[in-house]
Amino acid sequence: MIHSLFLINASGDIFLEKHWKSVVSRSVCDYFFEAQERATEPENVPPVIPTPHHYLISVLRHRIYFVAVIQSEVPPLFVIEFLHRVVDTFQDYFGVCTEAAIKDNVVVVYELLEEMLDNGFPLATESNILKELIKPPTILRTMVNTITGSTNVGEQLPTGQLSVVPWRRTGVKYTNNEAYFDVVEEIDAIIDKSGSTITAEIQGVIDACVKLTGMPDLTLSFMNPRLLDDVSFHPCVRFKRWEAERILSFIPPDGNFRLLSYHVSSQNLVAIPVYVKHNITFREGSSQGRFDLTLGPKQTMGKAVESVLVSSQLPRGVLNANLNPSQGTYTFDPVTKLLTWDVGKINPQKLPSLKGTMNLQAGASKPDENPTINIQFKIQQMAISGLKVNRLDMYGEKYKPFKGIKYMTKAGKFQVRT
């Protein structure tokens, strides 16, 4: 399956290589570099690249290309999914997954990769098991290790791989037993010029942070489970129970994990929480364009729209923009032509606006396309679909855990066409 892995940074240096079978020369990456050169943007590098003897499958995350070398037929998603899992694991271990972090922890990285694949086939990818095998580095542990000569490698051999619940390690102990669930919903929408919604859908996830002693067995029920249209679960969720009763029943992994992700059925109309009034015009023959943007809240059920960030890719002809925000700050990058406006919170009494002029290249004809506006925002304490958790119960353990549920709505890919 996966033969080798190369990590390539933004400037095209291979800074880590790992081979699970015989060694593949790093010159194989030349094909990748070729493809990279052809692509105008880093994202445009095709994920699957054939070379005469190998196939390169790559993912790009955190400005690092993870390039896997494949020698024979394998489902590409298998490799892609695995590479993403590797990145997730790194992130889990080092907090961030940057070139520097990987270089600093190269030994741990190597140990991890060694455990995750055997002969190119995934072996242990569950973060709980890995953490039993290899302790995540912390500053304290690094200090202690240097003094005592002890190591990051777990002394105890892991039991998780053989246990009944492979995703949970045994012997977990906490003084404060807590279980937090975040219901986060994202609105993906395309709004057309006139303000009508072309497409809008809600995707949600429930992320959990469970720190409970022992082997708790949790059930989570919803007030309105019918809202959930298409769901995918963490392996811990008992599927049959969901089928039969629409109840999430599971023995949670220890720590942070994504319990489920869902799609809200398309029958439900999606409430769009913000509106945009825009007037972006370029006049023929003039080297100036007008830019006028106003944001306002809409259907937010009284909750404040926060952390609003507007970004827009202005046409190539725009040289500069002289804008005046009523609140927040804006930046315009004359090279990438990217305009970003950090609005902050929308005050319904005084709607934020951004007005001014854009300077065009002298003599250039007017751009025939108006830019698309991407909006990010957050609304706390509300799940826009109306999903509500009914109750959370714990079985199997005696103590009483502290439980918390938080709702949040965010913009996913929220675009306004102008």
Next chain:
Amino acid sequence: MNGGLSSLRSEAAGAMRTVLVSAESLQLTLKPELTQEEQALTQSGRKAKEAHTAGNEDLKEMLESNKESLKLEAMKRIVQLISKGKKSSDLFPAVVKNVASKNIELKKLVYVYLVRYAEEQQDLALLSISTFQRALKDPNQFIRASALRVLSSIRVPIIVPIMMLAIKEAASDLSPYVRKTSAHAIQKLYSLDADQKEHLIEVIEKLLKDKSTLVAGSVVMAFEEVCPDRIDLIHKNYRKLCNLLVDVEEWGQVVIINMLTRYARTQFTSPWKEDAVFDDNEKAFYDSDSEEKQGQKEAKPYIMDPDHRLLLRNTKPLLQSRNTAVVMAVAQLYWHLAPKHEVSIVTKSLVRLLRSHREVQYVVLENIATMSIQRKGMFEPYMKSFYVRSTDATHIKTLKLEILTNLANEANISTILREFQTYVKSQDKAFAAATIQAIGRCATNISEVTDTCLNGLVLLLSNRDETVVAESVVVIKKLLQTQPTQHSDIIKHMAKLFDNITVPMARASILWLMGEYCERVPKIAPDVLRKMAKSFTSEEDIVKLQTVNLAAKLYLTNSKQTKLLTQYILNLGKYDQNYDIRDRTRFIRQLIVPNEKSGTLNKYARRILLASKPAPVLESAFKGQLGQTPLPWTNEMDRDRFQLGTLSHSLNVKAAGYQELSDWPAVAPDPSVRNVEVIEPVREWAPSVGKAKQPKSDDKFYSDDEEKEEEGSGSGSEDSSSSSSGSSSSSEESGSESEEESSEESGKTSSDSGKSSSGSEASSSESEPEQKKKKRTKKATQRKSKQSAADSDSDENGSGPVGKTSSSSAESSSESDSEEDSDVDSPPPPSPPQKKTVAKTKPKVEVKTKKEVSLLDLDDFSPAPPSAPKSSVFSSSLLSDLEGLSLSNVSSAMQVTTPSFGPVKTYELLHHMTGKGFSAKYHFPRQPCLYQPSMVAVQVILTNSSDHSLEEIHIGDRSPASLNIHCFNTVERLEPGASVTVSMGIDFSDSTQAANFQLCTKEDQFSVSIQPAVGELLMPSTMTEPDFCNEQKKLMGMNETSASITMATANTSKQNISKQVLSVANVGVVSSGQNDLQRFAGRTVSSGALVLVTLELREASTALLTINTEKSVMASMLLRDLKQALSQS
């Protein structure tokens, strides 16, 4: 912050080193460290190389020191070297010495080093082998496993025999983890020495039999790598793999699903041909389980192999996996294996994957693109998910566009075109150009919009962007070519715009169009040529060429006007700088201008130049190859020749090691190869598809079920004597199978599977009691039929008694049997249980088959619970359907009071589905209650069909609260499979109001209710005829209820009448002297009120039924019941 911390850390490390290391070694360690850094900066150079070796010298020294920490430090630095791809093989001897170190991390790092360099230093690597051999015998399973892992990763051919031995040993290790490692080692050994294949296949065969979920994925991987063609090894393990699938780790699932897809294509017949009828009727799938459907297709003998169905059913829940690779694997499995109308269930999950990472999107979109060509309907509802966002990467935009184009049809084209309009304006010009091509494709595919598209494209001609204009012209050209008869005005319009168009390709295209259709625009074409003559020298080559072409064509059609112009242009071309143009000019001149040198060719010039040209086909890039040359081994260029989800499909090139999906076999290979070990010898049916063709009409309809049933019991008998895991729903097998395993790990697996799918457990257990029940029923049947034979001149048909006493579902069915077609043959003795469970669909089906085919699938729904349609989309197994079915049968059994001659009529109290494996039935023994005289005695049979023992079974809360129940003693413990009969008493207070109470086990509570038939609230009372008459006289008037009834002919005999009456009511016969009068007497249990029943026979099988009692409500109810019982046989 971070930098600060790391510097702090290195400071601390440095300080520690000072403490630990003597001054001398400090010098030695620090100095080269600096040079190494230098070297890292300068990368190469002789000086640096020297420093590098010096550094390695230093590492060597550190490795040879006595201090663990030093060694560890050295190893860490070596690993860093390895990670950067730098050479450190010269350290091999020093490193390999540490292989036996006690320090786990050190050991691990040494392993890393060994695996990397052993190939280069084979002799030295041998030094480490004995350590691994020792570790292979370690009591700790993880040490054994890791030893095997490293041993097999060292690619040294000399140790092949040692590896072989180790693998064989590990394959029978007690620990599943070690067995998994051995499965991995198989592939490694195979790639090292392919000669070992035969031996390795033996090991694979052995490991395939393994029942641990841990091993399954790895061994299938090994199978795929070593011997993918040995499909015969899979047969025996097929069902096990299907059943284990849900519990296998996600990566293993992908491999197993892909392998099973291939397997299924060789073993089952195609489900596709027969499905043509159902195509597009996708709804039909949702709640009908296709057995029924197939059962009905009398004319078409296609019946899905139960194993085929098993695979589809067991993979379906995996669509909910968080692992995108698993979802894709299931999707491709459905695409390649499922009947056409079932494929669409994967749509939603695939669309969900589009939310995932960019790379995942890309691969999924590629697959959807292929699917959407063949099956528009699948993705059309999700069209909006394919709308392009400005932030998408270009290749994703293009794929989305592709899919949108595929999805376009008359209904949605206007929406799609509107969307395309936005894309055309995109800043990404390559994408805009692709959109124009897409519009062109839509225009050709959907004739309604061709004009609209053309007009839109013409508008785009005035676009400022060159690529957009060029692309539009090219597309318009293609479009016009497909319909050359009209559209001369478009050509005129293009000619008008010609001056403004600067893109050479577009200009060339317009010129070509002018030339091609110059006869339609006779006035304009020469004018355009005139303009071109003026600007010829400044044009691009491609335009010049087309100008020459245009000139030539005009010369041939309209030489009067253009002769001079043509000559002028040809002259210009003659002296052009580009030799292509000079060539073309010379060629054209010879061709069209007649002179002495040009021979006969001249005559044909017109036919050569103005031949009608075939229109280009605007087709999906996914249908054809993406601009690549056709491959030698196939004429087809379609992507769909590759299995979906594979690398080959993604690249549209056959990748190394790609396994072709074979075509469906015309005739399925013997399915019995998948039967495991013993098939129950008693069975009479051979498990073959031919079963369906049995002449007997009633067999035909459920032969599919029968087969299932049989398969189930076949595997049941394999598992053990307990005959679990039977019955048609197959998802349960996973539960019961793992249940059977006795070894330690299997225990874990089973509980594991239990945890992850408690539902399946419930269903698994369900099979058990069902079989028992059947056995019981069978005995009862025999007993009963004897009884009835002895009892009277029973003229009931054979199926009658069976129906009455068999399970509730059978009851209603047999009834309908006798109602609808009373001449059903009595079923052959060994089969009644199976017959009965399935017979319920039979009568309906029989009626249906006479109707049209289209009605059939509508009728499919009828056995299923009516509320199901949407929710059962999710149901992975028959589970919910079964539940619904059996529940609905229960209720019907309670309402319909079939005449039963014996007092033992059993009612369902708690169905095992609702009771999670705990079931209860009750009957009225018709004995005086021991506890209180006013109570009705009820006997309850508690059965535990779950896989764990139930404790503390007792009765909990009851309602109405006043209800007086004498509870049975708490049943302390009920073992799995066991059942116990307990008696209780209930005071119904002479009303038929149900007694509701809770049946509790230690963990669970189930609300149940007992609703007595009115006849059960009576007790027989013995009295003489005169007494009877006296009492009757007292109860006249208000207390008398009577009705005249028409009796069924079967009931005219005295004996039969009393039998029917007794079956309904618990009354006593009063011996009578009159032949035409029959009397029965009873008292209500609670209040002791008399109930007198008189039946006066009249002519022509009518009778007057009179009931005398104070309890008038009871009287009317009893009258109704009796009337019903007597009027039917």
